Amino acid sequence: MYIVNYRRRAEAAFLLFCFFFFLSIARLCFIQFFRSEYLAEIAQKQHNMFIELEPRRGTVYDCNLKPLAVNLVFESVYAEPNQLSREQKERIAAQLAPLLALERSFLASRLDRDKAFVWLARKVSPEQAQQIRALKFKGIGMIKESKRCYPNDYLLSQVLGFAGLDNTGLEGLELYYDNYLKGEPGWATVLRDARSKRLDLNDTTVPAKDGYHLVLTIDEVVQYIAERELEKAYQTYHAKGASIIVIDPRTGQLLALANRPGYDLNKPGHVSKDQIRNRAICDMFEPGSVFKIVTAAAALEENKVNEMTRFFCENGEYRVANHTLHDHRPHGWLTFREVIEQSSNIGTSKVAQLLGPDKLYEYIKRFGFGAKLGIDIPGEINGSIKPPRQWSKTSIACVPMGQEVGVTALQLATALSVIANGGYLMKPYLVREVRDRQGQVIDYYPPTLVRQVLSEETAARMRKILIGVMENGTGKMGKLGQFTAGGKTGTAQKLDPNGSYSHDKYIASFMGFAPAEDPQVAIVVTVDEPHPYYFGGVVAAPVFKRVAEDVLKYLKTKEYTQQTASLK
Amino acid sequence: MRLPRFLLVCLSATALSLMYVWQQTEVFHLAYTGQKQLVKFEELLDENSSLRYNLTRKTSLTRMGTRVAANTEFRMPDNYCLVKVPLSGKEFKAANGRLPRKETLFARMFGIKRQAEARTVNTSDAFAVRIAGDLNIR
Numbered sequence: 095m096y097i098v099n100y101r102r103r104a105e106a107a108f109l110l111f112c113f114f115f116f117l118s119i120a121r122l123c124f125i126q127f128f129r130s131e132y133l134a135e136i137a138q139k140q141h142n143m144f145i146e147l148e149p150r151r152g153t154v155y156d157c158n159l160k161p162l163a164v165n166l167v168f169e170s171v172y173a174e175p176n177q178l179s180r181e182q183k184e185r186i187a188a189q190l191a192p193l194l195a196l197e198r199s200f201l202a203s204r205l206d207r208d209k210a211f212v213w214l215a216r217k218v219s220p221e222q223a224q225q226i227r228a229l230k231f232k233g234i235g236m237i238k239e240s241k242r243c244y245p246n247d248y249l250l251s252q253v254l255g256f257a258g259l260d261n262t263g264l265e266g267l268e269l270y271y272d273n274y275l276k277g278e279p280g281w282a283t284v285l286r287d288a289r290s291k292r293l294d295l296n297d298t299t300v301p302a303k304d305g306y307h308l309v310l311t312i313d314e315v316v317q318y319i320a321e322r323e324l325e326k327a328y329q330t331y332h333a334k335g336a337s338i339i340v341i342d343p344r345t346g347q348l349l350a351l352a353n354r355p356g357y358d359l360n361k362p363g364h365v366s367k368d369q370i371r372n373r374a375i376c377d378m379f380e381p382g383s384v385f386k387i388v389t390a391a392a393a394l395e396e397n398k399v400n401e402m403t404r405f406f407c408e409n410g411e412y413r414v415a416n417h418t419l420h421d422h423r424p425h426g427w428l429t430f431r432e433v434i435e436q437s438s439n440i441g442t443s444k445v446a447q448l449l450g451p452d453k454l455y456e457y458i459k460r461f462g463f464g465a466k467l468g469i470d471i472p473g474e475i476n477g478s479i480k481p482p483r484q485w486s487k488t489s490i491a492c493v494p495m496g497q498e499v500g501v502t503a504l505q506l507a508t509a510l511s512v513i514a515n516g517g518y519l520m521k522p523y524l525v526r527e528v529r530d531r532q533g534q535v536i537d538y539y540p541p542t543l544v545r546q547v548l549s550e551e552t553a554a555r556m557r558k559i560l561i562g563v564m565e566n567g568t569g570k571m572g573k574l575g576q577f578t579a580g581g582k583t584g585t586a587q588k589l590d591p592n593g594s595y596s597h598d599k600y601i602a603s604f605m606g607f608a609p610a611e612d613p614q615v616a617i618v619v620t621v622d623e624p625h626p627y628y629f630g631g632v633v634a635a636p637v638f639k640r641v642a643e644d645v646l647k648y649l650k651t652k653e654y655t656q657q658t659a660s661l662k
Numbered sequence: 663m664r665l666p667r668f669l670l671v672c673l674s675a676t677a678l679s680l681m682y683v684w685q686q687t688e689v690f691h692l693a694y695t696g697q698k699q700l701v702k703f704e705e706l707l708d709e710n711s712s713l714r715y716n717l718t719r720k721t722s723l724t725r726m727g728t729r730v731a732a733n734t735e736f737r738m739p740d741n742y743c744l745v746k747v748p749l750s751g752k753e754f755k756a757a758n759g760r761l762p763r764k765e766t767l768f769a770r771m772f773g774i775k776r777q778a779e780a781r782t783v784n785t786s787d788a789f790a791v792r793i794a795g796d797l798n799i800r
Contacts, residue, residue, distance in 0.1 A: 166715055238708075245719040260683040285693075293693050318723040534683070 382586025581606025
């Protein structure tokens with residue numbers, strides 16, 4: 095009896111276990127066959143994390159491979175407001191505000207948002223990051239992000255431009271070459287554990303394609319010399335603005351390009367449009383007497399004059415149509431060479447009359463005025479040159495001496511290069527090479543010849559005349575101590591809002607090349623509204639002198655160092 | 663006979679399972695270690711680039727130029743500040759250690775003349791003029 099009962103119970107228990115066993119098997123089969131996809135998807139979401147891999151933005155180097163713009167890793171502070179209580183939020187806002195140099199109310203408003211994630215501060219300094227980490231706030235975290243940094247602060251500011259918070263180029267070369275510099279983002283799915291901690295057992299990875307590096311034609315040392323001297327002139331003469339261009343006339347490579355006022359590239363937040371503007375390529379102005387080199391070169395090339403052709407300069411007063419021309423000093427008879435040396439307006443207008451409006455216009459265009467030169471930086475303008483059919487009766491007197499025409503400083507620099515290099519118009523450019531991360535050259539930009547403007551003989555004759563300007567004429571203050579140089583001064587009256595020429599607003603300019611026998615650099619200096627002195631020969635020529643001297647010494651030393659290194 | 667074999671099979675299966683689990687935990691353990699090393703490596707790389715940047719920044723021409731301009735009190739005197747005092751024979755001797763040798767007729771006829779002489783007076787004048795220009799500008 096006892097045994098029978100025991101057996102029945104055992105059988106019942108066995109049946110019960112079997113029932114649950116088959117129930118479990120049935121459930122497993124159901125899950126496996128009908129719910130597997132859904133559950134696998136949920137598991138995948140829990141275990142795997144999709145992350146975007148940020149590419150590293152390319153570095154910008156000068157021609158000696160010194161970095162001008164680099165990317166560094168900074169930490170950004172975020173909060174998870176949903177995980178914070180009211181008291182915690184208040185405490186965090188109170189303690190972080192002085193650390194981040196932000197308003198407490200600003201932080202409080204961000205923490206009050208009903209969101210799972212908010213940024214508190216982007217790309218804070220390492221010291222700030224360390225201090226915040228030490229506070230060990232719950233619900234406050236940091237994410238690493240890269241930030242564009244410029245080791246030379248204000249150097250080359252308008253040319254380099256800057257990149258925004260998301261590493262996209264916003265100005266200058268950073269904008270123009272953004273496609274090369276920014277690279278392509280990648281992505282990866284990585285495992286994460288129960289604590290959401292990342293575990294690099296990658297299933298799939300598409301690596302980020304880092305941006306390419308740019309190698310500029312700019313030389314950091316030349317740029318520094320140019321900016322140092324330009325700053326002095328800008329400060330001394332209380333100018334409204336100033337520009338300087340140093341170009342290699344043989345190749346069209348820009349060695350330096352600077353403008354004033356400038357700005358600190360590391361603090362682009364509070365910068366005015368005036369500071370950002372690249373005046374050397376964006377601003378058009380009437381060039382004044384520096385433009386006489388175009389008239390003179392055209393007349394020589396067309397054999398209308400020679401150096402000894404004599405012109406009567408009307409003792410300083412000459413009437414053309416209803417306009418009276420004046421020279422800054424009365425002259426009688428002057429040879430063609432002296433007309434340029436003494437910068438006689440009357441003499442130059444007479445030269446232009448021999449040449450005729452059509453020929454003059456043709457040469458102005460051939461020198462590259464009135465059209466973009468195609469420099470690789472945004473913002474270049476055409477300038478303004480009217481065709482002869484739109485000229486007034488006085489235009490033949492005004493255009494040759496740089497009135498009624500609008501040019502940029504860059505156009506003046508390339509025009510001067512034509513004379514300095516033997517008559518060839520070279521396209522100006524800023525980027526020499528594009529390189530990948532391994533240093534392989536991806537793209538190389540060679541010098542580009544646009545056209546031949548003058549014969550080599552005419553260019554040589556013009557060079558001699560311009561040397562005379564420095565030796566005997568208006569450019570004496572630009573004369574170099576150890577090198578020979580040629581150049582031309584210019585003092586242009588600015589236009590008043592009523593359309594007449596101003597008597598207290600001038601643009602002082604000087605352009606020159608050196609050494610005269612084999613020009614290595616052509617330099618253009620323009621100073622906008624200098625006070626109290628405003629003559630190009632007084633304000634801009636000394637800048638040329640100091641820059642040319644220092645740059646030539648530096649280039650000679652560099653050449654010697656390179657030769658010595660190659661011998662070793 | 664059957665029971666020991668059954669037990670052996672069970673034991674082997676358990677051992678294999680344990681080995682598989684151990685292997686899996688080791689993989690994850692190594693992954694965690696690797697992850698830590700990677701983070702450290704990246705931190706060091708970031709620090710390295712940051713230090714390099716600081717070095718470039720501290721040795722940049724703009725910074726050095728500003729520091730030199732701020733710290734130096736030296737100013738090259740203007741031309742009008744300079745007084746040129748002609749030296750007497752004795753003073754010249756004291757300054758140069760010896761008197762200049764007199765050129766005799768014989769020496770003038772047969773002596774080898776020096777090819778070039780540094781003209782210090784002109785050079786320094788030119789330099790002073792240049793520096794004076796700098797000072798005016800400041």
